[in-house]
Amino acid sequence: MPDIQSKAKRKGLITGFLTKWASIIALVVVFAFFAIKMPAMFLTSSNMITILRAISVTTIIAIGLTITLAVGGFDLSSGSMATMSGSLVISFFVWYKMSMWEAIPLAIILTMGLTLVTMFLIVKCKIPDLLATLAMMFTLDGVSLTYSGGGAVSEGMPRANGAETFGKIPKMFKDMGQAPTIIIIMIVIVVVIHIFLTYTKYGRYIYAVGGNKEAARLSGIPVKNYRVFAGMLAAVFIGLGGILVASRNMSAQIQGAAGYAMPAISAVFIGRSVAGADKPNAFGTFIGASLVGILENGLIMMSVPYYSLNAVKGVVLAFALASTYYSSKGEN
Amino acid sequence: MAESVRTLEMKNISIEFPGVKALSNVNFSMRSGEIRAVVGANGAGKSTLMKVLAGANETYTGDILIDSKPCEIRNPRSAKDLGIELVYQEVDTALFPYLSVAENIMFNNIVTGMKGRALIHWKGINKAAREILDRLHMDIDVTRKMSSLSLAQKQMVLIARAVRERCRFLILDEPTAPLSLGEVAELFRITKELASRENVGIIFISHRLPELFEICQSLTVMKDGQVVANKSVDGSLTTQEIVNLMLGRSFEENFPKRKVAIGETLVEAEHLADEEGKVRDVSFTVRSGEIVGVCGLVGAGKTELCKLLFGAGGMRSGSLRCRGKSIKVRNPTQAVRQKIALVPEERRKEGVLVSEPVYFNLSAACLDKFTNRFSFVQRRKELENAKKLVADLGVKTPSVFQRVRYLSGGNQQKVAVGKWLASDSDFYMLDEPTKGVDVGAKRDIFQLIQKLAADGKAVLYASSEINEILAITDRVYVMYNGRFAAELVTEKTSEEEILYYAAGGKK
Numbered sequence: 001m002p003d004i005q006s007k008a009k010r011k012g013l014i015t016g017f018l019t020k021w022a023s024i025i026a027l028v029v030v031f032a033f034f035a036i037k038m039p040a041m042f043l044t045s046s047n048m049i050t051i052l053r054a055i056s057v058t059t060i061i062a063i064g065l066t067i068t069l070a071v072g073g074f075d076l077s078s079g080s081m082a083t084m085s086g087s088l089v090i091s092f093f094v095w096y097k098m099s100m101w102e103a104i105p106l107a108i109i110l111t112m113g114l115t116l117v118t119m120f121l122i123v124k125c126k127i128p129d130l131l132a133t134l135a136m137m138f139t140l141d142g143v144s145l146t147y148s149g150g151g152a153v154s155e156g157m158p159r160a161n162g163a164e165t166f167g168k169i170p171k172m173f174k175d176m177g178q179a180p181t182i183i184i185i186m187i188v189i190v191v192v193i194h195i196f197l198t199y200t201k202y203g204r205y206i207y208a209v210g211g212n213k214e215a216a217r218l219s220g221i222p223v224k225n226y227r228v229f230a231g232m233l234a235a236v237f238i239g240l241g242g243i244l245v246a247s248r249n250m251s252a253q254i255q256g257a258a259g260y261a262m263p264a265i266s267a268v269f270i271g272r273s274v275a276g277a278d279k280p281n282a283f284g285t286f287i288g289a290s291l292v293g294i295l296e297n298g299l300i301m302m303s304v305p306y307y308s309l310n311a312v313k314g315v316v317l318a319f320a321l322a323s324t325y326y327s328s329k330g331e332n
Numbered sequence: 333m334a335e336s337v338r339t340l341e342m343k344n345i346s347i348e349f350p351g352v353k354a355l356s357n358v359n360f361s362m363r364s365g366e367i368r369a370v371v372g373a374n375g376a377g378k379s380t381l382m383k384v385l386a387g388a389n390e391t392y393t394g395d396i397l398i399d400s401k402p403c404e405i406r407n408p409r410s411a412k413d414l415g416i417e418l419v420y421q422e423v424d425t426a427l428f429p430y431l432s433v434a435e436n437i438m439f440n441n442i443v444t445g446m447k448g449r450a451l452i453h454w455k456g457i458n459k460a461a462r463e464i465l466d467r468l469h470m471d472i473d474v475t476r477k478m479s480s481l482s483l484a485q486k487q488m489v490l491i492a493r494a495v496r497e498r499c500r501f502l503i504l505d506e507p508t509a510p511l512s513l514g515e516v517a518e519l520f521r522i523t524k525e526l527a528s529r530e531n532v533g534i535i536f537i538s539h540r541l542p543e544l545f546e547i548c549q550s551l552t553v554m555k556d557g558q559v560v561a562n563k564s565v566d567g568s569l570t571t572q573e574i575v576n577l578m579l580g581r582s583f584e585e586n587f588p589k590r591k592v593a594i595g596e597t598l599v600e601a602e603h604l605a606d607e608e609g610k611v612r613d614v615s616f617t618v619r620s621g622e623i624v625g626v627c628g629l630v631g632a633g634k635t636e637l638c639k640l641l642f643g644a645g646g647m648r649s650g651s652l653r654c655r656g657k658s659i660k661v662r663n664p665t666q667a668v669r670q671k672i673a674l675v676p677e678e679r680r681k682e683g684v685l686v687s688e689p690v691y692f693n694l695s696a697a698c699l700d701k702f703t704n705r706f707s708f709v710q711r712r713k714e715l716e717n718a719k720k721l722v723a724d725l726g727v728k729t730p731s732v733f734q735r736v737r738y739l740s741g742g743n744q745q746k747v748a749v750g751k752w753l754a755s756d757s758d759f760y761m762l763d764e765p766t767k768g769v770d771v772g773a774k775r776d777i778f779q780l781i782q783k784l785a786a787d788g789k790a791v792l793y794a795s796s797e798i799n800e801i802l803a804i805t806d807r808v809y810v811m812y813n814g815r816f817a818a819e820l821v822t823e824k825t826s827e828e829e830i831l832y833y834a835a836g837g838k839k
């Protein structure tokens with residue numbers, strides 16, 4: 001018995017090291033590649049800030065997804081949910097002349113309310129997460145377009161029925177999406193959620209439920225409550241992500257945040273294995289989002305057309321998924 | 333349908349799994365038209381032997397002869413070609429839920445009989461399927477979708493398929509376990525008809541001894557991987573005799589029994605019943621310091637009872653009292669609050685979180701004890717507790733940070749028990765806690781259970797291993813078919829008596 005174990009251990013050490021640090025190695029390699037290839041353009045402090053700013057939204061939405069995946073769920077609708085939240089917040093400013101302190105909390109609360117519908121489909125109707133959120137994705141796309149009257153919403157733009165609008169988007173709202181604020185918001189969220197998931201009772205239970213629902217239930221953990229709770233918490237960050245997209249655009253665009261859903265999912269899966277966590281975790285998600293962001297930034301500098309970037313992001317997601325599922329094949 | 337009599341013989345069949353001799357020199361023979369029962373305690377080798385016949389165990393040694401001609405059965409295909417079919421207890425694994433009854437019966441025909449045709453000849457298939465069902469007097473609409481059928485009907489479809497495949501020997505692995513009384517009668521009628529009219533030899537595996545008298549002509553008793561007796565079923569054979577043959581005198585647990593002062597009644601349950609009918613009108617009491625056994629064969633309802641008491645099953649009726657106070661347990665969270673603990677049977681699926689480390693598991697059931705008022709986990713306190721438990725329970729692990737996946741079965745089980753120790757529960761239920769556990773770990777777990785009793789806890793020990801029940805419990809309820817068939821004092825009972833009631837014997 002000890003023979004087999006030590007042999008397996010030795011073999012496991014190499015693959016174990018690789019799976020643990022693959023994401024960070026990839027990050028360093030990609031970074032080094034662009035730095036050597038285009039030192040004058042890529043390796044500047046202004047470009048570093050650009051990258052951090054660019055990954056902020058992805059990271060924040062991905063933090064929401066980290067919580068969803070940690071509890072054993074899945075979410076395809078994050079992009080549509082974020083778009084909805086962005087439409088809401090801009091419309092509150094422009095149509096209803098709300099202040100920031102009213103508009104942002106209200107948008108987030110409404111996003112949570114919509115997530116409650118998702119959780120109802122998943123927990124009560126027992127639809128698998130993937131399918132429930134697929135349905136929600138379509139529904140939300142339609143709902144947010146219907147709400148905005150089939151178009152974008154921005155300052156001074158009349159409503160669909162021709163009514164003029166007088167509300168202004170506050171300057172402070174614009175600052176939120178600018179460089180240092182948005183980066184600070186991202187870092188604070190990563191740190192807080194990392195602490196929350198790692199050191200609090202709630203984080204513990206979320207991971208327990210995500211690891212094995214039945215075992216968690218038979219340990220006395222109220223599994224359904226925690227799934228709903230995790231969904232609500234995720235909604236806060238997805239909603240905030242959508243609001244930040246709106247802040248960067250200073251308007252609510254059609255499908256404005258839809259492009260963030262897939263990179264965010266990639267980020268969570270890339271980050272899953274970081275430092276041997278072997279489960280969705282906030283720090284890993286940040287690494288994952290960074291990898292996606294640096295790739296995007298570098299490729300654009302190398303004049304890869306923007307419309308080809310999705311192909312690259314898709315391949316990155318495939319790699320991240322492959323690493324997750326390949327390394328877990330020894331389970332059970 | 334008169335056909336010549338065919339014979340099936342198995343000679344010196346042996347199978348060795350790593351470290352265990354699952355079958356040793358088994359001789360088994362029967363002829364077509366005969367209904368033969370195969371009985372034995374859990375792990376006696378019944379299923380292993382039948383899997384050999386069905387081609388699911390290719391590593392056997394020995395000879396199989398059909399009509400005195402030697403043949404090899406190394407895969408399921410060759411078993412089918414020889415006319416041997418096995419209807420597993422889990423009928424769903426062999427059926428296609430989205431296809432119709434006719435398609436399921438005629439499936440082989442659809443797969444191999446198409447010969448270049450691309451379209452299914454619906455009329456022909458439905459007609460052929462209906463003919464077979466009519467022949468067996470089964471009343472099922474062949475156009476119905478398989479998924480809409482009841483369990484009993486699914487079994488019948490499988491039997492019909494076997495008949496369609498010109499099966500000569502049909503193995504039914506515990507077919508009656510999930511059936512209601514009416515369904516059992518119907519199954520018996522069909523089985524008898526198959527034997528007498530279709531000249532099929534039927535091997536009937538069951539834990540319920542009384543029903544064997546009704547249907548079988550002969551009986552093979554297995555124990556510890558060997559055939560210990562072949563009997564013909566006539567007036568002279570009794571349930572008691574079969575039980576004695578099944579048990580023999582081979583295993584003796586020499587576990588020292590500790591005397592513990594038994595205190596007041598801690599848990600009282602009255603007329604418990606679940607929604608699915610797996611637990612019916614069960615009443616019992618457990619006193620502080622007492623280890624009460626619930627003994628029953630697989631499928632008797634022990635697991636369902638434990639889950640019911642833990643709030644994890646659908647309670648239909650009944651009441652539960654703890655320390656004289658009436659309590660309601662609607663879900664496991666409430667059960668834990670009422671200081672009830674359950675170590676479930678399926679340890680890896682239900683008992684532990686295999687992808688989490690040992691310390692995580694050991695505090696999963698009572699994390700509140702290790703958190704401060706802001707809900708932050710107090711790591712030092714938690715690790716101290718984990719280390720203490722690992723030492724107390726003798727869990728063999730390099731550290732408390734080891735993921736539970738990498739521990740052996742016995743050590744995983746110790747973790748599954750250990751997670752409840754810190755919760756300081758009053759009532760501990762253990763469901764088959766020694767399943768798949770080696771002897772050393774078994775002793776450790778026994779000692780642990782005795783220590784719980786010595787600390788004044790009430791313990792419910794559910795197991796199908798009678799020798800374990802005898803070794804550790806003070807009192808035992810024997811469960812049969814969802815009910816408590818008997819209440820016995822362990823010191824004054826015997827394996828024979830317990831098995832007699834567990835197999836459906838009446839007072």
